[in-house]
Amino acid sequence: MKTVSNCVEDILITQPYLEEALSRNIINFSALAVELTDPISKMLKKEVKPGAIMMALRRYSPPPTLSNSVKMKRAIQNLGDITVRSNLTDFTVRNSDTLIDNHSKILERINLETKLFYTFTRGIHESNIIISSSLSDFIKEQLVNETMLAIQDGLSAITINLPQDNSKIAGLYYHFFKRLAWEGIVLYEVISTTNEFTILVEDEFVDKAFTAIKRVKT
Structure with a gap:
C-alpha cells in the first residue's frame, strides 16, 4: 500500500532540481508541503494534510550522489x-x-x-x-x-x-x-x-x- 512518503519520493525523483534543493536545505518545507498536497491526495485518492507531507519531506533522504561527496568533488x-x-x-x-x-x-x-x-x-x-x-x-x-x-x-x-x-x-x-x-x-x-x-x-x-x-x- 502506497504511503505519503512513497508519493513524496516518487515526485522528488522525477524533479531532480527540487530534490537537490531539498538536500541543501534551501526550500521552505511548509510551503512545499502545501504545494504537494493536491497531487499527493490524488495519488492516494484521499485527502492528505500538509503536516503529514512536511514530515515525509523532513524524513526524506536523497541519494548520496546528489550531495557533494568527497569522491564527486575530487572527480570535478x-x-x-x-x-x-x-x-x-x-x-x-x-x-x-x-x-x-x-x-x-x-x-x-x-x-x-x-x-x-x-x-x-x-x-x-x-x-x-x-x-x-x-x-x-x-x-x-x-x-x-x-x-x-x-x-x-x-x-x-x-x-x-x-x-x-x-x-x-x-x-x-x-x-x-x-x-x-x-x-x-x-x-x-x-x-x-x-x-x-x-x-x-x-x-x-x-x-x-x-x-x-x-x-x-x-
Whole structure:
C-alpha cells in the first residue's frame, strides 16, 4: 500500500532540481508541503494534510550522489582540458546496407586530413556523422544515394576530458546537464567515450555553454 512518503519520493525523483534543493536545505518545507498536497491526495485518492507531507519531506533522504561527496568533488576538481571546436556540420542518415561502404570512403578522405573534427555514431535506425564543415560537400557527395534525415551546420563542440575513474562515479554527468539546463542552453547532440564527454551546440550557445561548464569545474 502506497504511503505519503512513497508519493513524496516518487515526485522528488522525477524533479531532480527540487530534490537537490531539498538536500541543501534551501526550500521552505511548509510551503512545499502545501504545494504537494493536491497531487499527493490524488495519488492516494484521499485527502492528505500538509503536516503529514512536511514530515515525509523532513524524513526524506536523497541519494548520496546528489550531495557533494568527497569522491564527486575530487572527480570535478580533476576534470581535464576543455576544448572547443567550431564550424561543424551534423549529418543524420538512415541506416542501410550500403552506408558502411560509403562511410569507408569518407574515412579514407579523413585519413588525408590532420586537423579535422570527426565523430561517427551508429544507432539502431540511424547514424550520425559530425565533421568539420570544410568537408560538408564531400560528405554530401558520398551519401547522395543514402536517405538523409537531417543536416545541421553552424555547430560547435565542447569536449571535456574526464578523470580515469569517471565511469565509477554516479551522477557526474548530472552536474553538467544541470548547469547547462539552468543556463537555458539547448544541446543539439551529446557524444561520449570512456574518458571524454562532448556536447554539440549551435554557435549562438557556445560561449554560454563553455562558461557554464567552466563553472562546474571551478
